[in-house]
Amino acid sequence: MSDLLTRRLPATISPASLQRHDDGTATVTATLSTGAPVRRAGFVESLAIGPDHVSFAANMPVLDAHRQTSIGDVKGRVEAVRFEGGAIVATLRISDPLALAAIERGDITGVSVGYRASAxxxxxxxxxGQKTRTMTKWEVLEVSLVPVPADQNATIRSNTTMEPETISEPDEAVTTRAEIRTICRAAGMTPEQADELIDRGATVTEARASAWEASQARRPVIIVGRSSEDPAIVRGYQAEALAATYTGAEPSDGARQYMGLGMHDHMRLCLTRSGESGVQTMGADALVTRAMGTTSDFPITLDDAGTRIVLASYRAAESPLKSIGVQRNLPDFREATAIRTGGLPTLKKVTEAGEIKHVTIPESGEKFKLDTYASIFGLTRQVLINDRFGVLGDFARNAGNAAAATERELLLSVLLETAGAGPAMSDGKALFHADHGNLGIAAAPDVDELSAARLAMRVQTGLDGVTRISVAPKYLVVAADLETKGEQLLAALAAAKVDDANPFSGKLTLLVEPGLPEGAWYLFADPAQVPTLAYGYLSSAPGPQLASRDGWDVLGREWRVVLDFGAGAIDWRGAYRNPGEAL
Incomplete structure (x- = not known):
């Protein structure tokens, strides 16, 4: 047995700042954060403290361990907040009797802030060499009472009364058992769970991991209108957070709680959700093997996150030429005919006998079909073990850009076919042809040339060759070297005389396509009136599609992006081309 010794131990812990009020509530002063570093997946996070870095929501509730699913989770509110000696200090008004009693007994002393970072x-x-991340702009949204705070200095302020006491210095095993029981009790675990950890010789570190896992299993997910137990919703929030971490997009409220987590953290959450035990003590190799090769839904989460990044980059890089076309998806890869009709001729006078005459609607058709474009990428086992989601994020972003570039090249190739005259139409003549009334004499764009092009479109006739359909131009499409000239042509000018006014100001939208030959410019109608180009996807898979499988050529996982896309010209009446002076 160890020697006896005398030392001063805390006999009572009473919140010195606690003040009860006549309405049954009480106020207490708490240190919310000192910015202490907290270990996250792959980096150490710190919070910059000070008025230049931190802002506060207008109404900040005091919650039970960050729960936000019902009014029962609200334990009070934050009444005042200030900066004091490198810390954030606040006055909390506690209205929940059970929470107040726990604070008064000293059972709950920890606090934690829920925040949103913007920089x-x-x-x-x-x-x-450890990666660090300092939140330089962040907003406190709520304050929570927690059993174990991430910032050990974030506590309710208390007085400690010291009483002399003679005790027996416990040996190491007794200390370990006591620590494990304290950890389990703070995390809300049962005495039986603590006994199980002690019986199997768990270390304090392993006990903390089990306690964290138990608290995560009980933690509700912020979901509006759907059950917090719905795995698909939770998985969607995890994927959104992974993608937002990479792209910098603003996450939804449900996804915000997963921001900053790395791939390994998401693996642990998915494995825990699927019923795996001992997840928190798994090494990186075992964690990756279990997450990628069992019933865990982590591969689905990873695919979803990758798809979100693909689509975000794809939409940001979409070709402006899609604005002048109409989307017509196809059910398969067979050649399709895009039917265009000539419209109704003028209405006929009804005879005195009430007879309504039949009319014939002329129609014609142009053909186009889909083709498949794809690339494949392998994410090695080493990358997964090293928790480098950014590698997949880079591939997903590049895949989105590549899909958009593929569409752009295909749409551009339609306009540039046959040395810029476009593809042959059903009448045997090129898209842009003098007989179609949509090809100008080479000239630089100016008010006179735009006026002549607009007139040519206005006098276009329907397929009957007689009825004027009065096509109105909407888009001015120019090569990159004409961008400034195009902006000048469409700019609003305060003219001193009517003759100096700009007739095209506010009437046309400028689109710049760098792939067009120098000097070339076009007018296009609104595709809702007369579409010139048609493009489409496979009906069952519009846009780029990301899929994955266990790696075969690489030890890890393979991702593949596939695009089923086609484009073609379907009507010459909604466009006008001028080759420009460069040609």
Whole structure:
């Protein structure tokens, strides 16, 4: 047995700042954060403290361990907040009797802030090379009462009364058992669970991991209108958070709680949800193997996150030429005919006998078909073990850009076919042809040339060759070298005389396509009136599609992006081309 010794131990812990009020509530002063570093997946996170870095929501509730699913989770509110000696200090008004009693007994002393970051700075610890991330702009949204705070200095302020006491210095095993029981009790685990950990010789570190896992299993997910137990919803929030971490997009309320987590954290959450035990103590190799090769839904989460990044980059890089075309998806890869009708001729006078005459609607058709474009990428086992989601994010972003570039090239190739005259139409003549009344004499764009082009479109006739359909131009499409000229032509000018007024100001939308030959310019109608180009996707898979499988050529996982896309010209009446002076 160890020697006896005398030391001063805390006999009572009473919140010195706690003040009860006549309405049954009480106020207490708490340190919300000191910005202490907290280890996250793959980096150490710190919070910059000070008025230049931190803002506060107008109404900040005091919650039960960040739960936000019902009014029962609200334990009070934040009444005042200030900066004090490198810390954020607040006055909390506690209205929940059970929470107040726990604080008064000293059972609950920890607090934690729920926040949203809008700016941060990444770096490296000079001592150990560990990646660091400092939140330089962040907003406190709520304050929670928690059993174990991430910032050990974030506590309810208390007085500690010291009483002399003679005790027996416990040996190491007794200390470990006591610590494990304290950890389990703070995390809300049962005495039986604590006994199980002690019986199997768990270390304090393993006990903390089990306690974290137990608290995560009980933690509700913020979901509006859907059950928090719905795996698809939870998985969607995880995927959204992964994608938002990479793209910088603003996450939804449900996804915000997963922001900053790395791939390994998401693997643990998915494995825990699927019923795996001992997840928190798994090494990186075992974690990746279990997450990618069992009933865990982590591969689906990863695919969803990758798809979100693909679509975000794809939409940001979409070709302006899609604005002048009409989308017509196809059910398969067979050649399709895009039927265009000539419209109704003028209405006929009804005879005195009430007879309505039949009319014939002329129609014609142009053909186009889909083709498949794809690329494949392997994410190695080493990348997964090293928790480098950014590698997949880079591929997904590049895949989205590549899909948009593929569409752009195909749409552009339609206009540039046959040395810029376009493809042959059903009448045997090129899209842009003098007989179609949509080909101008080479000239630089100016008010006179735009006026002549607009007139040519206005006098176009329907397929009957007689009825004027009065096509109105909407888009001015120019090569890159004419961008400034196009902006000048469409700019609003305050003219001193009527003759100096710009007739095209506010009437045309400028689109710039760098792939067009120098000097070339076009007018296009609104495709809702007369579509010139048609493009489409496979009906069952519009846009780029991302899929994955266990790697065969690589030890890891393979991702593939596939685009089923086609484009063609379907009507010459909605466009006008001028080759420009460069030709």
């Amino acid at each position: 941060w700075k990444d770096g490296r610890d000079a001592a150990n």
